Amino acid sequence: MTFAPIAKSIAAGMAAVMMMTGSALAADVTLKLGHLANEENIWHKASLKFAEELKALTDGRIEVEVYPNESLGKEMDLINGMQLGTADMTITGESLQNWAPMASLLAVPYAYKSLEHMDAVAGGEIGDKIKAQIIEKAQVRPIAYFARGPRDLTSNRPIKTLDDLQGLKMRVPNVPLFVDVWKALGASPTPMAFSEVFTSLQNGTIDAQENPLALIKSANFNEVQKYVNKTEHVRSWIYLVISELTWNKLSEADQAAVMEAAKRTQAYERDLFLADEKQLVSELEEKGMTFVDVDRAAFAAKAKDAVLANVNDEIKPIVETLFASE
Template structure:
């Protein structure tokens, strides 16, 4: 009998481990269809950003709405600060079903869904308002649906702002004003070609080295969004910022297809709507952070130059000939959205 009790205890422990290994805990027996209708669940969401960053604010709003709308039956625990790994790791874990949700930038996701590469093209959107009309409309839905082939379910988009050029030398109004300026870029062929095409001198460099390089004159400028310009103190050593908004690559909130398939149709609707509803809170958090950065730049006496985006779009056309030829239809649809 003692051996039998030991064997039963070991079997129970194995079953518990099996249920928790994928990050999902369930308190009732699944129905024959495999859905989790009526079950109490704890799910995990991965984000690489700090706890107060706008994407994590959105994650927490999403988790709150799901919990409220399921009367506490489905709980989503948010893990910021890359606690569950970097974005590449998170993508792999989502595909395996080892984590349930993730907030990932569209750029690394393009390795798994080629059509998302279109978001990396410079000057794709004419404004923030136009971008959100695209993302929250049929085109955006089509892009999210494409992730299903990679075992992920796209739920909604989050804001990551627009990247702008900034430098320590002079105001830049026209593309040709970048001529001769050494501009730090990411180690990306498209970003390197963008600066070359606009007449600047691209200088790939690790992100952490940019401040000292700006300070010592190793480079003349760089490019990034408002919060990064502010949080890294680049605004203190690079006072000329050009609002060219050359890149608007959105964030995407995702579910693991494995987790999604375990949810009942009703729970899927709740989760999807909660994700969409959380977008407004995330976008407000992003706008608030941008405004804080803008005010800091103004207080520092920085020169912020607004430009004619169409002029920069025209200058960047060679990149569309090189990198956008596979996405002509999507590009046309995006450009036609007003």
Template sequence: MKKFKWMAMFTAIILLLSACGSESSSGSGGEKKIKWKFGHLADENHIWHKTALEFADLVKEKTDGQIEITVYPSNQLGGETDTINSIKAGTADLVISGETMANWSPKAALMAVPYAFRDANHLQKVVEGDIGKEIEEEIKEKVGLTPLYYHTRAPRNLTSNKPISTPEDLKGFSMRVPNVPLFLDAWKAAGAKPQVMDFNEVFTGLQQNVIDGQENPVDLIHSGGLYEVQKYVNETEHVYSWIYILVGNKQFEALSEDNKKAVKEAAKEAQAFGEDLFDKEIKEYEQKLKDEGMKFNEVDQDAFREVMKPAIKESLTDEQYKLYEEILAVE
């Protein structure tokens, strides 16, 4: 009888372990098999998801099947912050995140400061240079996540149901921003009434008139189906930014040296794959939004830049502002 009780307890323990985020089992050759969960907010047609699937295939191939990554799009594992917390708890393993990490890592706020980057070329020089490395190190230390590769994002634009061309048009305008204090302060300074909301709540918020608008790159405007509830893309182009694909430090450090090397190689190849997709698809997303009936409205960007400047200086700490000035100085 004791034997049967022991076997029942053993079975229960195995079932419990199999429910965890990073699952382990033996492969056909007896090697340890690792199963990672990768959650992000974009839909299945988005560049991030397509690249994530490519990355998962590359990792599986380069580790001879030892690491299997299942990708969960459309916030299936929860919102961005939820997924980061799940990684810390060990029930998820990878996420796509950017300036939201400023809630843990102050330097991550510089990933999306309004009007900090002149264009995509300026952005790339910063990300792949010393400033980018400095930000990555702090994310690793303070968020507990290891950046693997990144996506350049299309510039963020403001959407609405009325044309917004100058800051004066923002009076009484209620809008969603991500959980980034700097965004709240900048849009308040511009005259809007910003509020924090998870991206998965934005469509309903617009549909029910809880908010009047939101700001995001054209790919996420399309991915979120916002063309169904918004008429205008106002070309503020207020933020050029990038976003990282990250794995939990503990999950990454638990790998063998060979598997760490394989994951890094896969990440480098996924980076190139994503860049090719980005170049091809961003213009297509703009056209798709136009085809869905959205109108692109020209904006006085200098006016928005000027009204946001004081809020940026006031919102950033001395250390952050120093890094901001270093970014502006990159040629």
């Protein structure tokens, strides 16, 4: 009789230890998410939102540590780390074409006529094919996508038509596709490091450059450029991705939680993105820049052949379909 309470107490103690051990093991799932943006960038805010949502959905069992400013490594280093199992998550886009050629579809000049058109592609059948190839070839899994601000052309004279563009000396990144497209449009593009652009605009070496509004603002191009011509020549998106090695270690329930957190994060980021783009227009106008509407249909039609000449055979039929869509 005297042993029964003792046995019961031992059993209860063992159960408590097992529960504590199980809880400790479960709480030990920590995902490291590194990215290149700074703390003010909406990608960083979205990363924190993902961490918050996933922690809540798993009752604290999965923690996400967010590392901005390339503090966990540069983009390509992180992708390599995810393939080796030394990193868990990052935010990346067309860089994935180094493994998966279809990832180049994320940023094709004039392929997407509007944000809605881009959403239909990214969230539809083509987007599914892109993601499947990225998973297979790059061994990272896209779980959400974020729209990027379209690239616009800044200049000191308004550019509304192709005629206005003729002979315009402009800086472009050292990307053959970009160089060929602007040549086809009639401009005189010059590849140049981004760090040299402001001074080159200031001293008249070049007359124009092209970038998203956020970079136009942060680089203070308003001090050396009068117009933002709304060419919107490159619309693109970028993925929040998780390592396949990490993904396969998660239970089905935790995988479902990751996808739900990603879905909520995508919606949250989109709201931030739309508000940010609107705010950027206001701020650049306040700084003295004038926004100019451009004949984008004419620009796109003229750019088509140069785009198709620069994309590989695997994605060329898709790009032709995108150009043909209304």
